[in-house]
Amino acid sequence: MSDQTASGRPESPQSPVAALPGGEVTERDQDGPMLAADGRPLKSSLARALRREKLRALALIAPLLVFIFISFVLPIADMLFRSVQNDIVADTLPRTVVALANDPLEEEGVPSESTFAQFYTDLYIAEEYKEHTRLGSRLNYEMSGISSLFRGTGRAVGRFDTDIYADQFEAADPAFEDPAAWADWMADDDIRAALPLTTDAYDAWAGIAVELDEDNPAEEDPEDIVYTSLYRDLANGAAPPAPFPQVDVSGFESVSIRELFIEEDEDWADPEVWETIRAYSSRYTSGYFLNAADMQTTPEGVELRPENERVYMTLFVRTLWMSLVITFSCILLAYPISFLLATLPARHANLLMILVLLPFWTSLLVRTSAWKVLLQNEGVINDILVWIGIVSDTNRLALINNATGTIIAMTHILLPFMILPLYSVMKTIPPSYMRAARSLGAKDWTAFWRVWFPLSVPGIGAGSILVFIMSIGYYITPEIVGGTRGVFISNRIAYHISTSLNWGLAAALGTILLVVVLALYWVYDRLVGIDNVKLG
Amino acid sequence: MKLKLLMSATAVAALGTTAVAQEMADEMTIVSWGGAYQNSQLRAYVEPYLEMHPELDVTWDERSGEAVANLRAMDEAGNITWDLVDVTAADAMRLCDEGLAMEVDFEETLAPGDDGSSVEDDFGDMLVSDCFIPQIAYSTTFGYRTDVEEWGGEVPTEICDIFDTETFPGQRSLEQRPIGNMEWALYCDGVAMEDVYDMLETDEGVDRALAKLDTIKDDVVWWTAGADTPQLLADGEVVIGSTYNGRLFSLIEEQDQPVAMLWDAQMYDLDGWIIPEGLDDATLARVKDFLYFATDTQRLADQAQYISYGPARASSAPLVTTHADLGIEMAPHMPTNPENASNSFVYAYTWWADYRDDLDARFQAWLAQ
Incomplete structure (x- = not known):
């Protein structure tokens, strides 16, 4: 390869030999392309060797790549995906979702009887699988009260007065009492096609019987949802072929499922409930992101939430702003120390280095709790200030449970992440540059400012990125010393993960945070250039 | 071994749960709150139970505070590693709602009161959820x-x-x-x-x-x-x-x-046990056997020797004595003591389950202002 570049004419037919990476040299074939020892064309041989090199490198890092992919990329992608995922409504109430989409909601925003009947089937099945309460918790994020509406109605839905249909069908034809006959009818494709609702309900019921109760559907009486669906099929004019019994349902006593629901809980007559179910029935939702941006969907479109419900934008802005303040405090404190570390003789520098690293080796929780002891009203710092007489006993400084506390504690905790890159960059600045500057007539300050400082800027860049990005996602320290005005967005994310269990919202907030960090990184790259960042 | 088998067979038969002796797991992971509360559980019924069943190995996990989030994550991963979880009543309701906790037949699973009352009567209003076995009332x-x-x-x-x-x-x-x-x-x-x-x-x-x-x-x-x-x-x-x-x-x-x-x-408020959904038969048999013992009248009264929380059973109240180490009367320190309870709120479980998300948003926004 080096020979090729050296000759400058690698393809030239004049050059009789070429060196392979392996060092093999081969004679050139008189007519065809240059050949390697094994008779292959040199070009492909070279490419193969290169490819092999790449594969080897890849194989070396493969364990790490696979590990990162499985334990880091996949879970995070899965978590972030929850911010738009909304399968639960369509999965739990499949029939209702379809019926609602076609229901004009003419009667004051409340669905028609047929939609309610589909909802009855859905809720009955969901209750059997114990999924209705999970759906209730999900919809409760959007409208208070839905949680107990589903829980309460779920408990009652099995006892709805729909058994009159089973009784009337059985009175009309005793064949209905035979589970085996039902199983036969429901195996007949013509009957299935004629009775769509009944087939659907029967299949769902048979699924429950097999999966949950481990019964044979051919030996069990179908539940009320099947008879209710059968009544609706026949009342719609269905004419199932024989052997299905011919029953005239026009004389049947009927019951309004809609009324049954409203009787159970009058909230089923609340249009807002149905509007919520309809609005969140698609499999993907922007609801979590809107919520994360303090917005909401109203009948008039997307708009900002009322002022007394906005919280996330405040927190995002505060997180960014306080992270900036922390980063600058770190630069201010770390620069002189790093300067000292880099310029002192090794013996003293090492001692100083240990002092820098000591807190680094101490548990984060211990350090944060120590700040609590120092900063609180009756704490060490206030006591000393009162003792000296700088502040009066009744006007002690509020140093904790606010933004001040977070900034002080986090500056201390993140300081090593600024000192170390600064130090390693400064260490590489040859002392002779300063001497040269002085010998050319520069004063101490000019020499520092014109020569030393510009050379240390890459260290500031590296330290700032490190500290800023770390502090943007910080959680423990703000939680302990931040009170209410010193907490970050990550504290809210943690709250939604572990306490409110609104994982979709937590994922949306996390996604926004990630995007903001990436955007800032891009801006930084454009302004400063990431090539100017050095870790040593 | 034979004797032990025979004994557990009679015990199970006596419970009336099943006529056949069930194989019980030798390991059980209990989740609780750590600290003084977990210590009271350890001394009042876990240690005595271990003495009766030396073959059992109990592992403690102190993550009750995040029980719902953890159980949900375990359920999604398809690997429930907890066998018995101590949670507040509100969390028990949420776990029940999410299908992560098992519904319990109280009369069948728990011991009747020492005074002969049925389980339902003995616990009374404390049975706030089908999945929740109350232990203590705290405030x-x-x-x-x-x-x-x-x-x-x-x-x-x-x-x-x-x-x-x-x-x-x-x-x-x-x-x-x-x-x-x-x-x-x-x-x-x-x-x-x-x-x-x-x-x-x-x-x-x-x-x-x-x-x-x-x-x-x-x-x-x-x-x-x-x-x-x-x-x-x-x-x-x-x-x-x-x-x-x-x-x-x-x-x-x-x-x-x-x-x-x-x-x-x-x-x-109430605190008690839930059994995670999806335990295998042997573990479930062990958990039920433990629960039958740990929530009986005497054991709940014993727990009050170590911590000032009121036993959830009415029949336990007369058996509450003095603090195990300090020797002071515990009754006056109980939230259930009539003098302390003359004016009190009862955590509105269902109400907060509905309004928690909404009010929390308002509250947090108010805090941030």
């Missing part, structure tokens, strides 16, 4: 320092003194969540106890509660962990603060701090 209530000079000898006697910064100046600590605080605020704004929740369902009610809390907002330190208020009170950071009554008991009686209890309008 969130206030403690105040008894040595505050600015108070001029006066001490708070009722809940609304929390809002009286004229007579009782100084910092207060309140829990950083709407539950409890909203009720107290409305109550002290003149709303009758029974109307508080109706009021909180309206926007005006919420505004009114927050406006009341506004009057002391600058004097409040907000806590998130149960250990915060005892520490703040001990350090003199706050003069009044809310926390769990057991924490205050240990601060006052065990650590001898100049602090006293304010029981007025205490917020009752």
Whole structure:
């Protein structure tokens, strides 16, 4: 390869030999392309060797790549995906979702009887699988009260007065009492096609019987949802072929499922409930992101939430702003120390280095709790200030449970992440540059400012990125010393993960945070250039 | 071994759960809160049970505070590693709603009361969810320092003194969540106890509660962990603060701090067991066998020797004696003691399950302002 570049004419037919990476040299074939020892064309041989090199490198890092992919990329992608995922409504109430989409909601925003009947089937099945309460918790994020509406109605839905249909069908034809006959009818494709609702309900019921109760559907009486669906099929004019019994349902006593629901809980007559179910029935939702941006969907479109419900934008802005303040405090404190570390003789520098690293080796929780002891009203710092007489006993400084506390504690905790890159960059600045500057007539300050400082800027860049990005996602320290005005967005994310269990919202907030960090990184790259960042 | 098998066979037969002796797992992971509470469970019934069943290996996990999130994650991963979980009633309801906790047949799973009462009668109102086996009643209530000079000898006697910064100046600590605080605020704004929740369902009610809390907002330190208020009170950071009554008991009686209890309008809550959904048969048999023992009348009364939480069974109350180490009578320190319970809120489980998300958003926005 080096020979090729050296000759400058690698393809030239004049050059009789070429060196392979392996060092093999081969004679050139008189007519065809240059050949390697094994008779292959040199070009492909070279490419193969290169490819092999790449594969080897890849194989070396493969364990790490696979590990990162499985334990880091996949879970995070899965978590972030929850911010738009909304399968639960369509999965739990499949029939209702379809019926609602076609229901004009003419009667004051409340669905028609047929939609309610589909909802009855859905809720009955969901209750059997114990999924209705999970759906209730999900919809409760959007409208208070839905949680107990589903829980309460779920408990009652099995006892709805729909058994009159089973009784009337059985009175009309005793064949209905035979589970085996039902199983036969429901195996007949013509009957299935004629009775769509009944087939659907029967299949769902048979699924429950097999999966949950481990019964044979051919030996069990179908539940009320099947008879209710059968009544609706026949009342719609269905004419199932024989052997299905011919029953005239026009004389049947009927019951309004809609009324049954409203009787159970009058909230089923609340249009807002149905509007919520309809609005969140698609499999993907922007609801979590809107919520994360303090917005909401109203009948008039997307708009900002009322002022007394906005919280996330405040927190995002505060997180960014306080992270900036922390980063600058770190630069201010770390620069002189790093300067000292880099310029002192090794013996003293090492001692100083240990002092820098000591807190680094101490548990984060211990350090944060120590700040609590120092900063609180009756704490060490206030006591000393009162003792000296700088502040009066009744006007002690509020140093904790606010933004001040977070900034002080986090500056201390993140300081090593600024000192170390600064130090390693400064260490590489040859002392002779300063001497040269002085010998050319520069004063101490000019020499520092014109020569030393510009050379240390890459260290500031590296330290700032490190500290800023770390502090943007910080959680423990703000939680302990931040009170209410010193907490970050990550504290809210943690709250939604572990306490409110609104994982979709937590994922949306996390996604926004990630995007903001990436955007800032891009801006930084454009302004400063990431090539100017050095870790040593 | 044969004898043990025979004994467990008779025990199971005696329970009436099943006629055939079931194979019971030799390992069980119990999840609890750590600290003094877990210690009371260990001494009152886990150690005695282990003595009866030396083959059993119990592992403790102290993550009850995040039980719902953890169980949900385990369920999604398809690998439930917990066998018995101690949670608050509100969390038990959520786990039940999410299908993560098993529904329990109380009469079949638990021992009848010592006094012959049925399980349903013995636990009474404490059975708030089909999945929840109550152990103790605790309350969130206030403690105040008894040595505050600015108070001029006066001490708070009722809940609304929390809002009286004229007579009782100084910092207060309140829990950083709407539950409890909203009720107290409305109550002290003149709303009758029974109307508080109706009021909180309206926007005006919420505004009114927050406006009341506004009057002391600058004097409040907000806590998130149960250990915060005892520490703040001990350090003199706050003069009044809310926390769990057991924490205050240990601060006052065990650590001898100049602090006293304010029981007025205490917020009752329950704590108990849930069985995660999806245990294998052997583990479930072991868990049920343990539960039958650990929640009987005597064991719940025994637990009160170690911590000042009221036993959930009515039949246990007469058996409550003295503190195991301090020797003091425990009854007066129980939230269920008639003198302490004369005026109290009961955590409105269903109500908060509905309104928690909404009110929390309002509360957090209010805090951030």
